Amino acid sequence: MTVSWAQAIAKSKTTKRTAESDRELFASMVQEHERYLFNIAYRLAGNREEAEDLVQEALVRAFRSFRSFEPGTSFKSWLYRIVSNLYVDTLRKRSKYREESLDEPIIYENGEFKKSIPDYSADPSQLVEETGFVGEVQKALDCLPAEYRLAVILCDVQGFSYEEIAEIMDCSIGTVRSRIHRGRKALRKYLEEFGKERNWLPGTVQ
Amino acid sequence: MNCQKVDNLLSAFIDxxxxPEESREIRLHVEECDLCRQTYLxxxxxxDALASLGEIELPPGFHSHLLDQLKQAEEPWIMRWLQQFKPLVFAGALGVLFATIGLPLAQGAKVVQPDPLSDLRFLISEHQRFQQSEPFSNSLPPTVTNLLPEVRYRPVHVDDFFIRTVSTEHNYAQEVVLSHHLRY
Structure with missing residues (x-):
């Protein structure tokens, strides 16, 4: 069962609200968006585990502010905005941790020790993420700055208008326009580089 | 429109x-300019590449997992926090309980009840001591004088004697001492 935002608000004003009724209402309103939010999160994060954690956490946050939420903006944009903000926050927190090179050896008094990364290529459970051209596109997306990635995904994967993206990202339409443009140009560059590595003809993406 | 301006608007043009006016100008420019046409393509x-990305299915049990999370989210934050550290919290509470009550009891401590007559007894003993050292003095010992304001408004039962509170310290002390003499 899905309920429109306006219906839900009207209903919540006429009937007595309990914790359970609020939860049921929220869950039913959110259900139709879950798949789209998960897809956005998947394209943002690049893998299923992070995407699922991101959407679950974002929806719990949305639920906490659900009672104080006043209608006016669209429920859909509001949900996407929470997911986007949480994603940017997570990235910021992560960047506080020091990044370490995996190529440089650890140097001891008695000599060097080379770091190693496990090779999952022989493990079939690690091969669930996309491969081939789609994998390359995802890899290119992962290389983009978060703001560009978000704008491009909202526009080209989910088909939002510039106005809706501006609402979700809390910025002007001009900013949306330049983020999408720069994002696509950067993507084009990465895809061309990957294409050269894989002997794809330069100048043709597909 | 020059190349620079067209380039800036190309993505918006595609979307x-x-x-309508900008659209017409850009179309005209792209038809003529090879470089801008290349960028446009x-x-x-x-x-198209992004739009062709396939849709990912929701992980199984996503919605029921969400419902569980929402139930948890309803509890006040302090409860959620406590639940996270459940075994630790119980262990800590037990520890505090043992340290404040169990340990002193185990060491043989007794629960002490205040004796309502302790200051009266002290008063009497002090008075007797003073009388022995200075038998002819008419005044009260300083320890007694200090204590009197605290005791004197308290009706005290000494066996079957009820010592009334009286106005002057001197009389009160005498009465206390008198009652003492009468009793013992």
Whole structure:
């Protein structure tokens, strides 16, 4: 069962609200968006585990502010905005941790020790993420700055208008326009580089 | 429109997010300019590539997992926090309980009840001591004088004697001492 935002608000004003009724209402309103939010999160994060954690956490946050939420903006944009903000926050927190090179050896008094990364290529459970051209596109997306990635995904994967993206990202339409443009140009560059590595003809993406 | 301006608007043009007038100018420019046409084609390819990304199915049990999370979210934060550290919290509470009550009891401590007559007894003993050292003095010992304001408004039962509170310290002390003499 899905309920429109306006219906839900009207209903919540006429009937007595309990914790359970609020939860049921929220869950039913959110259900139709879950798949789209998960897809956005998947394209943002690049893998299923992070995407699922991101959407679950974002929806719990949305639920906490659900009672104080006043209608006016669209429920859909509001949900996407929470997911986007949480994603940017997570990235910021992560960047506080020091990044370490995996190529440089650890140097001891008695000599060097080379770091190693496990090779999952022989493990079939690690091969669930996309491969081939789609994998390359995802890899290119992962290389983009978060703001560009978000704008491009909202526009080209989910088909939002510039106005809706501006609402979700809390910025002007001009900013949306330049983020999408720069994002696509950067993507084009990465895809061309990957294409050269894989002997794809330069100048043709597909 | 020059190349620079057209380039800036190309993505918006592809997305049909420009005004009809801008759209017409850009189309005219792209038809004539090879470089801008190349960029236009490349950007369109990127858009198509992104649009062609397949849809990912929701992980199984996503909605029921969400319902569980929402139930948890309803509890006040302090409860959620406590639940996270459940075994630790119980162990800590037990520890505090043992340290404040169990340990002193185990060491043989007794629960002490205040004796209502302790200050009266002290008063009497002090008075007797003073009388022995200075038998002819008419005044009260300083220890007694200090204590009197505290005791004197308290009706005290000494066996079957009820010692009334009286106005002057001197009389009160005498009465206390008198009652003492009468009793013992």
């Amino acid at each position: 049909r997010e420009v005004s 490349e950007l369109s390819q990127v858009k």
